[in-house]
Amino acid sequence: MTPAxxxxxxxxxxxxxxxxIPFRFFGAAVAFHLCAWLALLAGAxxxxxxxxxxxxxxxxxxxxxxxxxxxSAIGASLQLLPVATRQPVRSTRWPAAIWWLYTPGVAALxxxxxxxxxxxxxxxxxxxxxxxxxxTVLVAVNLRGARGMPAVVAHVWGAMGALLLTLATALALxxxxxxxxxxxxxxxxxxxxxxxxxGFMGLLALGLSYVLVPMFALAAxxxxxxxxxxxxxxVVALAAAAMAALGGAPQPLRLAALxxxGVAAAVHLxxxxxxxxxxxxxxxxxxxxxxxxxxxxxxxxxxxxxxxxLGAGWAGAPALFGLTLVGGWLLTFLLGLLxxxxxxxxxxxxxxxxxxxxxxxxxxxxxxxxxHFFCHLAALAGLALAIVTDxxxxxxxxxxxxxxxAAAFAVFFVTLIRRTRGPSKALPTRAPSGS
Amino acid sequence: xxxxxxxxxxxxxxxxxxxxxxxxxxxQPLVEILRLVHEQGSAGSTVIVHHDxxxxxxxxxxxxMGWSAERLPAGPDEVVLRLxxxx
Numbered sequence: 001m002t003p004a005x006x007x008x009x010x011x012x013x014x015x016x017x018x019x020x021i022p023f024r025f026f027g028a029a030v031a032f033h034l035c036a037w038l039a040l041l042a043g044a045x046x047x048x049x050x051x052x053x054x055x056x057x058x059x060x061x062x063x064x065x066x067x068x069x070x071x072s073a074i075g076a077s078l079q080l081l082p083v084a085t086r087q088p089v090r091s092t093r094w095p096a097a098i099w100w101l102y103t104p105g106v107a108a109l110x111x112x113x114x115x116x117x118x119x120x121x122x123x124x125x126x127x128x129x130x131x132x133x134x135x136t137v138l139v140a141v142n143l144r145g146a147r148g149m150p151a152v153v154a155h156v157w158g159a160m161g162a163l164l165l166t167l168a169t170a171l172a173l174x175x176x177x178x179x180x181x182x183x184x185x186x187x188x189x190x191x192x193x194x195x196x197x198x199g200f201m202g203l204l205a206l207g208l209s210y211v212l213v214p215m216f217a218l219a220a221x222x223x224x225x226x227x228x229x230x231x232x233x234x235v236v237a238l239a240a241a242a243m244a245a246l247g248g249a250p251q252p253l254r255l256a257a258l259x260x261x262g263v264a265a266a267v268h269l270x271x272x273x274x275x276x277x278x279x280x281x282x283x284x285x286x287x288x289x290x291x292x293x294x295x296x297x298x299x300x301x302x303x304x305x306x307x308x309x310l311g312a313g314w315a316g317a318p319a320l321f322g323l324t325l326v327g328g329w330l331l332t333f334l335l336g337l338l339x340x341x342x343x344x345x346x347x348x349x350x351x352x353x354x355x356x357x358x359x360x361x362x363x364x365x366x367x368x369x370x371x372h373f374f375c376h377l378a379a380l381a382g383l384a385l386a387i388v389t390d391x392x393x394x395x396x397x398x399x400x401x402x403x404x405x406a407a408a409f410a411v412f413f414v415t416l417i418r419r420t421r422g423p424s425k426a427l428p429t430r431a432p433s434g435s
Numbered sequence: 436x437x438x439x440x441x442x443x444x445x446x447x448x449x450x451x452x453x454x455x456x457x458x459x460x461x462x463q464p465l466v467e468i469l470r471l472v473h474e475q476g477s478a479g480s481t482v483i484v485h486h487d488x489x490x491x492x493x494x495x496x497x498x499x500m501g502w503s504a505e506r507l508p509a510g511p512d513e514v515v516l517r518l519x520x521x522x
Binding site: 016083084086148149211214215218219220221280344347348351356357358359360361 | 460461462463465466469470473488491492494495496497498499503521
């Protein structure tokens, strides 16, 4: 390697967090993904008519939301937000400390929910809340000096605001389990679901898509004003949903929230379709099939919520809503993006000190991802059928298939890490002639 | 320097095909550079990139296309890269 190339690479890598920081979050997410399906298997008897309450079904839900979705969101945002804000994450100690607090916190919370141990649940919740407040501060510091990409920045600000409110409602719910009445349970639960799923995770997914989707499709950046308008509509929709939960004219506000959320989703999807259609890279493979299914489920979740608001729900409606929202949209969308972004980020890190990094495809592995793809979709379809037919045995079978898919995804992740850290000659693109 | 939303400036000299992506929002610099690299195809022309920051996301994409990047000396507020087909 020439001295100039070395200087370039050291300069380039100085803006990257060490690989161990984001990848510890991704690794934990992969592990919690498997745990979530196993917890769902343990709580399969309650899945078809689940509408809350402690037990393994609730634990599975939080292993997905906190363990997979939020965990990955932390790792991805710490790595990608600096691209949008043009501000590096200045500290490596904070993210590391957050991981050490957050990961055991999620495990304790899930165990406390699953085994119905209020003390463990409370201790886990306290650790999770502290860690997520630390994460919010870290992101806020980065956003404060942001230059450019106002739509992305606005979405992330919205997500951080929703996260803080989610944490407040989470404390109220945990307080209820511990015998402290901080807020009416039904009100806290309605606020918690809307703010966590559509607010924190949803706004983050919408906002980071404006960077990630054009980047992978090699398309122009989406129209800034339309992206901003979609974000503002989503935030107003959340505010209306929150006011409905707090009891002020609940039915009109609920319908207004769904209408505004539907328009926000439509604008977002139009921008995404434009990016995918105009991009230089048309073939985005299985990963973007999952992303597209995720987008369809986002719209479907609003349709199920509308049916429930209009009184057309039945005993399985809350479970179907949760499955569509969390499993169908957020989890499917995330897993689709993760299988594309992880090899890409690993390639960036593996390229340190080299003029030519290994290609992302040489670090990925196709077969485990294929197994995961079919198992994931079969598991979601099986769970939907289990809810519609009120069949616990079918739910158990679906959870088992989901666990196999999660194990395959874990094989993909371990292979990726092994190849990234492996000897140079193990990779075809690392031939001596390339340096 | 380009205005946000503008097309990148391009010109050619003895060093190769130049592209100035400074001031463009992400992922526009990545897209425009890769578009130019794609246009060059297997002809093997050198591409000189004028950027205002380290294009971290560019390198995996270049590697996938069989190209490599080398940083050239430049002013404090500029990053200049020479992109070539890897041997």
